[in-house]
Amino acid sequence: MNQGRSIRLFLVDGTPHGLLTAEIMNWTGHVLTGPRSKLAELIQRPECGRTGVYFLVGPDPDNSLRSLVYIGESDDVARRLKEHNRPEEQGGKDFWEKACLVTSKDQNLTKSHVKHLESRLIGITKQLGYCKVINGTGHDYGGLPESDLADMAFFLEQIRTVLPVVGFDFLREQNKPSSSATTVSKQPVNLSPRFVTQVPKHNEQAIAQEVDGVFFVLKGSKARDAWKGLEEGGYRPLFNQLLADAVLQPDGNGLMVFTDDQAFSSPSAAAAVISGRSANGRKVWIVENTAQSYAEWQNQQLSQLGDEQPVNNTNAIVTNLEVTDD
Incomplete structure (x- = not known):
């Protein structure tokens, strides 16, 4: 810890x-x-x-x-x-x-x-x-x-x-799934199982994983080649920005491919970029090799806690923010 x-x-x-x-x-x-x-x-x-x-x-x-x-x-x-x-x-x-x-x-x-x-x-x-x-x-x-x-x-x-x-996040260390797997990071990391989702109308998949609570789409995952949704807002600016940053590049077969592990603010944000339209990431992301959705997996983590009492762990991660008004 x-x-x-x-x-x-x-x-x-x-x-x-x-x-x-x-x-x-x-x-x-x-x-x-x-x-x-x-x-x-x-x-x-x-x-x-x-x-x-x-x-x-x-x-x-x-x-x-x-x-x-x-x-x-x-x-x-x-x-x-x-x-x-x-x-x-x-x-x-x-x-x-x-x-x-x-x-x-x-x-x-x-x-x-x-x-x-x-x-x-x-x-x-x-x-x-x-x-x-x-x-x-x-x-x-x-x-x-x-x-x-x-x-x-x-x-x-x-x-x-x-x-x-x-409130200044630009120096925050980011443990990507690829670096976590090779223990590049100095700190221990918490890895979820891998999640998969299907690119709409294509027999291609995107793969994702949470690292320390951050949802990543993995390098090599596929996505739609353009935004297909009708709405102008939502995650369309994010989709366009990933194109501009060359995080998404053409794969030569009519789709886009992620050139690196990419962090997203939520599973739904990731699912929207891959689908080219708004999507409920808690439903469309499925635990790899199972039929369990992201939401079901998350609920399972909570149900496994049961009625156990909190454990007094001296190594727990605690940030004590003391605000003084004098």
């Missing part, structure tokens, strides 16, 4: 949409986030006068399913945020709506440290592909002493743990 973590959240002005700080017990890092509308308040915080890395996040006008992200570093983040707030013709950036700053409570982060973190964060974010990074090519700042490199590896791991908790 994964080791539990305790994360302390603080609503600075007592509202869920204002400034927010986050800390992990036994970690020297400190996270501060806030909307651009609260920038005047944010830059007055003492954290903004420290050395750190920061993220600017906003919508991508060319892709409604993803965000634009800029990753930077500075020994005076307040000054850099002021510069980014200028109009674009004056060297600023218009796209961002939220800012997130990561500093150290003991103020032991140096310029070399944050340059290294910036480089690693840009590389990881681009590799994961959850968003579009608008930085240029990241520089390689690997010339730190061995002990500092180890410290920054731990610091980076904590950043990747806490940022999804405060």
Whole structure:
């Protein structure tokens, strides 16, 4: 089992949409986030006068399913945020709506440290592909002493743990079924059985599997070659985006093929993309080599729990979010 973590959240002005700080017990890092509308308040915080890395996040006008992200570093983040707030013709950036700053409570982060973190964060974010990074090519700042490199590896791991908790998912590690099968991931993973569904009007199948609660359609699965549904909304934008991203490519036989394991928000989202129209994924996905639907399989997991009392497992995954209002 994964080791539990305790994360302390603080609503600075007592509202869920204002400034927010986050800390992990036994970690020297400190996270501060806030909307651009609260920038005047944010830059007055003492954290903004420290050395750190920061993220600017906003919508991508060319892709409604993803965000634009800029990753930077500075020994005076307040000054850099002021510069980014200028109009674009004056060297600023218009796209961002939220800012997130990561500093150290003991103020032991140096310029070399944050340059290294910036480089690693840009590389990881681009590799994961959850968003579009608008930085240029990241520089390689690997010339730190061995002990500092180890410290920054731990610091980076904590950043990747806490940022999804405060609403920034672009650094979240994704355990794909293919990598889970080869134990590439450092963490244990929970794998479901494999599910199959038929591509409508074709003798071809798509295969899916849940990994740590995320529903994936596996590489090599087939899908319709175009959206067939009448509705303009729904999952049609997702279908079109997967085409644009080359996740779906022609297989040469009138269908599309998944070029990689693809995560979906639900079994129904996956089923809609494969069918080319809205579909109830809880019904159409069937446990491989059985007649059991996804819904029936899920209900079976619940029924097997019976009336057993909860087990006190000291290794249980628990995230303790403490919100303080003083």
